[in-house]
Amino acid sequence: MRFWLGGYTADMGGSASGIGMLLAGAADDASAGGALTFAGEVATTDSPSWLAPHPGSLTVAPGDVVYAALEARQQVQAFRRTGGATFVPLGAPVAAGEAVCHVAVSPDGRFLVASCWGDGRVVRMELDAAGRPSSPVIAPAAVDPYGPDAGSEPVRAGDIDLAAAARALREAAGEEYAHLVPDHDRDEAEGSEGAGDEASLRPSRAHQAAFLPGGLIATTDLGYDVVRFWRDGGRGLRQVQQVALPQGSGPRHMVWHPSGHLYVVTEYSCELFVLAPAADGTWNLIGGTSLGAGTLPGDSAAELAASRDGEFLYAGVRGSNTLATLRVRGAGEYVEPVALVDAGVDWPRHHVVVRDILLVAGQLSNEVASLTLDVRNGVPGRVRHRTEAPSPTCLLPVR
Numbered sequence: 001m002r003f004w005l006g007g008y009t010a011d012m013g014g015s016a017s018g019i020g021m022l023l024a025g026a027a028d029d030a031s032a033g034g035a036l037t038f039a040g041e042v043a044t045t046d047s048p049s050w051l052a053p054h055p056g057s058l059t060v061a062p063g064d065v066v067y068a069a070l071e072a073r074q075q076v077q078a079f080r081r082t083g084g085a086t087f088v089p090l091g092a093p094v095a096a097g098e099a100v101c102h103v104a105v106s107p108d109g110r111f112l113v114a115s116c117w118g119d120g121r122v123v124r125m126e127l128d129a130a131g132r133p134s135s136p137v138i139a140p141a142a143v144d145p146y147g148p149d150a151g152s153e154p155v156r157a158g159d160i161d162l163a164a165a166a167r168a169l170r171e172a173a174g175e176e177y178a179h180l181v182p183d184h185d186r187d188e189a190e191g192s193e194g195a196g197d198e199a200s201l202r203p204s205r206a207h208q209a210a211f212l213p214g215g216l217i218a219t220t221d222l223g224y225d226v227v228r229f230w231r232d233g234g235r236g237l238r239q240v241q242q243v244a245l246p247q248g249s250g251p252r253h254m255v256w257h258p259s260g261h262l263y264v265v266t267e268y269s270c271e272l273f274v275l276a277p278a279a280d281g282t283w284n285l286i287g288g289t290s291l292g293a294g295t296l297p298g299d300s301a302a303e304l305a306a307s308r309d310g311e312f313l314y315a316g317v318r319g320s321n322t323l324a325t326l327r328v329r330g331a332g333e334y335v336e337p338v339a340l341v342d343a344g345v346d347w348p349r350h351h352v353v354v355r356d357i358l359l360v361a362g363q364l365s366n367e368v369a370s371l372t373l374d375v376r377n378g379v380p381g382r383v384r385h386r387t388e389a390p391s392p393t394c395l396l397p398v399r
Contacts, residue, residue: 001027001029001031001032001034001354002021002023002027002398003021003022003023003024003032003397004019004021004066004395004398005019005020005022005361005368005392005394005395005396006048006051006068006069006350006393006394006395006396007019007020007048007389007391007392007393007394008049008391008393009045011046011072011073012071012072012391014047014363014390014391014393015366015391016047017041017044017390018041018042018043018044019042019043019045019051019068019079019087020040020041020042020389020390020392021041021042021085022038022359022368022389022395023036023037023038023039024036024357024359031354031355031357032357032359033356033370033372033384035385035387036359036368036385036386036387037387038368038387038388038389038390039085042087043079043086043088043089045068045070045079045089046070046073047073048068048069048070048077048394049069049394050069050071050102050394051066051068051069051396052066052103052105052396053066053067053105053396054066054067054131055105055106055107056109057109057131059130060109060129060130062399063081063398063399064081064131065080065090065131066078066079066081066087066396068103069096069100069101069102069103070093070100071099071101072099073093074096074097074098074116074118075093075094075095076093076094076100076112076114076125076133077089078091078131078132078133080131090130090131090132091132091133091134094133094134094136096114096116096125096136097116097118097119097123098117098118098119099117099118099119100114100116100117100121100123101115101116101207102114102206102207102208102209104208104210104211106232107211109131110126110127111127112124112125112127112133113237114136114209115206115207115209115220117207120142120203120206120223120224121206122138122139122209122219122230123136123137123138123139124137124232124237137236137237139230139237140239142204144202145224145242145244146202146225146244147202202223204221204223205221205224206219206220207221207251207252207253208220208252208254210254212256212262215231215232216229216240217231217232217237220254220264221251222251222252222266222267223250225246225248225249225251226242226243226244227242227243227245227251227254227262227264227275228241228242228243229241229242229243229283241283243275243285244285245264245273246269248268248269249266249268249269249271249273250266250267250268250269251264251266251267252264252266252267252302253265253302253303255304255313257306257310258310259328259331259333260276260332261275261276261332261333262275262276263304263306263313263335264304265303265304265315267301267302268300270290270295270300270317271288271289271290271291271301272288272289272290272291272326273285273288274287274288274332274333274334276333287333289326289335289336290337291317291326291340292324292337292340293340294322295324296319298319299317299319299320301316301318301324302315302349302350303316303348303350305351307353307378308353308355308356310328311327311328312325312326312327312338312378313327313328313335314326314351314353314380316343316348316349316360317343317348318348318349321342321343321346321347321348322340322341322342322343322348323340323341323343323348323351323360323380324339325337325338325339325379327378338377338379339377339379341381342382343362344360344362344369344371344382344386345361345362345367345386346363346364346365347362347363347365348360348362349361349362349394350392350393350394351395352395352397353373354397356372356373356375357373357384358370358372358380359371359395361389361392361394363391366388366389366390366391366392367386367387367389367392368387368389368395369384369385369386372384
C-alpha cells in the first residue's frame with residue numbers, strides 16, 4: 001500500500017525535501033501490514049506539512065490532485081500526478097496566512113479551506129475544473145469567549161456550565177473513576193483573579209477544518225478554545241455558530257462519527273470533548289474526558305483518528321510519545337479512556353488507521369512505524385515495522 005508523506009524541510013528545521021512516498025508492503029496491497037519502506041521524493045517543495053486529496057470529479061480522477069499546506073511559505077500549492085510516483089505543480093501557489101497548517105477539500109471538489117496556525121486565518125479558495133486553487137477569501141475572525149470583553153458571567157459551552165458538569169460527572173463516576181473527569185471546576189474554586197490580563201494576550205490559532213454532512217463545515221481554534229461552524233456562501237464562508245471549550249484546552253483536531261457526534265482532541269489539556277447537534281441544529285458541548293491517567297505535564301495532543309468500525313478513537317500525545325485509545329459508548333455521546341501505550345516513535349505528529357493497522361509518523365525521530373490493533377480491545381500493540389523517513393508530519397493513503 002502507498003502513502004504520500006508530508007514533512008518539514010530546512011525552512012522549518014526538518015530534513016525532508018518535499019512530498020515523499022511510503023510503502024507498506026507492495027504498492028498494490030490493500031492492507032498496510034507489510035514491511036515499511038521510504039521510497040523517496042515524489043515532488044520537491046518547501047515544508048508540505050499537511051496533504052489533502054481532491055475527491056474526484058468529472059474532470060479530475062480521485063487522488064490525481066493533491067494539495068499541500070506550505071507552512072513556512074504561508075501558501076497552498078496544488079500538485080498534479082504525472083505518473084505512478086511523480087507530481088508537478090498545478091498552477092501557482094496561493095497565499096493563505098501565517099503558518100498555514102491544514103487543508104480540507106469540499107466533498108464536491110468546488111473549494112478548499114485552509115487553516116492558519118500563526119494568525120488564526122480560515123481561508124476559502126475556489127477550485128476550477130482541473131482542481132487549481134484561486135481566489136482566497138479570509139473568513140470572519142474568531143471571537144475569544146474568554147477575552148476582556150466576554151463579560152464576568154461564567155462562560156458556558158453549548159449551554160453547559162462546565163464547572164457544574166464536572167462536579168456532576170465526578171459524583172456519577174464514583175471514587176474509582178473520578179480522576180478521569182476533567183477538573184473544570186478547579187478554576188471556579190480558585191477564582192479568576194488576573195484572568196483578564198492573561199486572556200487579552202491570547203492569540204487566535206486556527207488548526208483544522210472538517211466537512212460534516214449536510215454542507216456544514218467545522219473549524220478549530222486552539223488559541224481561542226473554540227469550535228466554529230460555517231456554511232459556504234459561494235464566495236466565502238458564513239459563520240453560523242461558535243462553541244466554546246474550556247479555557248486553555250486548545251482544540252486541535254476533530255473526527256466526525258457516524259452517530260452524528262463530533263469528537264475534538266485538545267492539544268494543551270490532552271482531553272477529548274464530545275459535541276452534538278440539538279433538534280434545532282445548534283451544536284452543544286455534551287461531555288468530555290482526559291486521554292488517560294498517564295499523560296504528563298508538558299504533553300501536547302496531536303492527531304485524532306477513528307477505528308474502522310468507529311468503536312475506538314486514537315489520539316497521539318507528543319512529549320510522553322504515547323497513543324491514547326478511547327472507546328465510544330452509548331449512542332456516541334460517551335467516550336472513555338481505555339489505554340495509553342508507547343507510540344514507538346519520537347513526537348507522534350500524525351497517524352492513520354488502515355483496517356487493523358495504525359501507522360504513526362515520528363516527526364523528531366525521522367521515522368514511520370506501524371502497530372497492530374488488538375481486535376478485542378482496540379489497543380495498539382508493539383511496533384510491527386518501522387522505516388526511516390525525513391521529518392514526517394502527515395500520512396495520506398493513496399487511492
